[in-house]
Amino acid sequence: MTMRTWGRLGIIVLAAVLVQVGVLNQIVIGGAHPDVFLLLAISAGLVAGPQRGAVMGFTLGLVADVFVQTPYGLSSLCYVLVAFAVGLAAGMVAARPTFGFQAAAALLGGVGGTLLFAGLGTLIGQPSVPRHQLVVIVAVVSVACVLLANLAYRLLEWAVAVAPGAHHDAGAFAGGSAR
Amino acid sequence: MTASRRNTSQRLTLVILLLASITVITVAYKGEARHVVSSVRNGAGDAVAPVQRGIAAVLHPIGNLFAGMAGYGGALGDNQRLQLEVGQLRRQLIEAGQAQEQLDQLRSDQNLPFADGIPEVLGEVISSPSSNFDLTIEIDRGTSNGVGAGMPVVSGAGLVGSVISAGEHTAIVQLLTDPRSEIGVRFGTGDVAVAVGQGEGDPLQLQDVSETSVTSRGAPVVTSGLDVAAYPAGIPVGTVSSVRHTGGSLTSQVLVTPLVNLLVLQYVAVLQWFPPA
Numbered sequence: 001m002t003m004r005t006w007g008r009l010g011i012i013v014l015a016a017v018l019v020q021v022g023v024l025n026q027i028v029i030g031g032a033h034p035d036v037f038l039l040l041a042i043s044a045g046l047v048a049g050p051q052r053g054a055v056m057g058f059t060l061g062l063v064a065d066v067f068v069q070t071p072y073g074l075s076s077l078c079y080v081l082v083a084f085a086v087g088l089a090a091g092m093v094a095a096r097p098t099f100g101f102q103a104a105a106a107l108l109g110g111v112g113g114t115l116l117f118a119g120l121g122t123l124i125g126q127p128s129v130p131r132h133q134l135v136v137i138v139a140v141v142s143v144a145c146v147l148l149a150n151l152a153y154r155l156l157e158w159a160v161a162v163a164p165g166a167h168h169d170a171g172a173f174a175g176g177s178a179r
Numbered sequence: 180m181t182a183s184r185r186n187t188s189q190r191l192t193l194v195i196l197l198l199a200s201i202t203v204i205t206v207a208y209k210g211e212a213r214h215v216v217s218s219v220r221n222g223a224g225d226a227v228a229p230v231q232r233g234i235a236a237v238l239h240p241i242g243n244l245f246a247g248m249a250g251y252g253g254a255l256g257d258n259q260r261l262q263l264e265v266g267q268l269r270r271q272l273i274e275a276g277q278a279q280e281q282l283d284q285l286r287s288d289q290n291l292p293f294a295d296g297i298p299e300v301l302g303e304v305i306s307s308p309s310s311n312f313d314l315t316i317e318i319d320r321g322t323s324n325g326v327g328a329g330m331p332v333v334s335g336a337g338l339v340g341s342v343i344s345a346g347e348h349t350a351i352v353q354l355l356t357d358p359r360s361e362i363g364v365r366f367g368t369g370d371v372a373v374a375v376g377q378g379e380g381d382p383l384q385l386q387d388v389s390e391t392s393v394t395s396r397g398a399p400v401v402t403s404g405l406d407v408a409a410y411p412a413g414i415p416v417g418t419v420s421s422v423r424h425t426g427g428s429l430t431s432q433v434l435v436t437p438l439v440n441l442l443v444l445q446y447v448a449v450l451q452w453f454p455p456a
Contacts, residue, residue: 018230021230022231025306025307025309026307028307030380031442033308050189051188051189051192051193054196055192055196058196058199066219066220067220067224068308069220069343069353070313071204071208072207073200073201073204076199080196080197124204127357127358129312130377130378133378133379137312
């Protein structure tokens with residue numbers, strides 16, 4: 001990735017920090033709030049494919065973990081896996097992901113990423129979240145991801161500056177054709 | 180051939196990133212790196228605090244609206260400071276009632292300190308938990324205001340939690356409902372137990388309550404202040420919401436509803452009190 005790409009990603013991450021800590025953290029529904037960093041990791045996988053998406057997910061996780069009290073690095077671990085998985089799925093689509101595909105990826109990524117975070121957190125000694133609360137968190141995070149999916153996709157597309165239809169490296173790993 | 184090389188490259192990248200993540204988690208878990216992470220987090224909290232404060236002032240009503248939509252807000256007062264004062268009166272009532280019943284016993288048996296007279300630092304909540312998986316809030320008071328890790332935090336009605344990390348201008352408060360929170364409490368006719376958080380919106384659970392303990396729904400629960408407790412004695416925690424005696428067991432299951440509505444906090448007071456060494 002070029003310096004320009006990293007520069008643009010830096011702007012997006014800075015904006016994400018302000019949006020998350022300033023706005024989204026205040027919008028608490030049933031004890032849960034949206035997670036813009038997870039959404040960006042999902043979008044990174046969609047836009048940049050599994051390899052570069054995972055790198056971006058790792059970076060996003062390191063930044064996100066500065067603003068939470070959960071174990072440092074846990075978000076990185078989750079975002080790497082989520083971005084990679086989404087990137088693989090996107091590789092099966094020949095053209096630029098449609099709005100529906102973006103929404104589906106955001107939904108599944110939101111559900112999977114949240115459950116992954118909860119599961120891995122429990123594995124490394126974090127207290128487990130009550131099941132009913134976990135359901136609320138998954139619902140709030142995944143719905144917010146769907147609502148903001150297209151905006152995040154466009155932002156990441158701008159950052160990576162990919163031409164429509166030729167936007168990632170996913171196909172080969174997924175068994176599809178290499179573009 | 181190209182596809183195979185790409186597959187290998189992708190797999191290698193994934194493995195490297197996973198190992199890097201696990202290494203970060205391990206290194207940051209303890210030792211010097213943990214302090215570095217804590218310092219970075221405090222610094223970042225201080226850096227974004229002005230933005231949070233400004234946006235929080237605008238968005239608190241919106242946050243309250245969402246909380247209300249979820250069924251927690253009820254009829255929220257427009258003036259949070261008045262709510263604080265009303266809560267303080269409730270706290271005094273409970274404290275008075277509890278004190279009348281147990282004053283002699285506490286003084287003679289334990290010689291416990293009381294929360295009254297402890298200096299307070301009033302702070303505003305500038306952020307709800309940043310993660311959905313930790314029950315903390317951020318306040319706009321830090322070490323420069325005399326706030327330090329370990330200090331109890333109260334609201335008008337009672338205990339909110341304790342400071343777990345303090346930057347220069349902000350501090351992170353772990354709420355008493357956090358599953359990592361353990362509070363020594365006194366209830367009933369002087370029985371003591373440990374109240375453990377069970378998560379957002381759930382009551383606290385008292386651990387190891389003897390079946391012979393006498394308590395009932397609505398009974399007040401206050402901090403015990405015993406031994407090396409993390410809280411001074413006499414801070415109202417909540418009221419007993421459920422007592423269940425299970426057949427064949429020597430213990431009872433007692434649940435406690437916190438007095439403070441933790442979802443709509445705006446102002447809190449940090450007690451400048453440190454746990455005894």
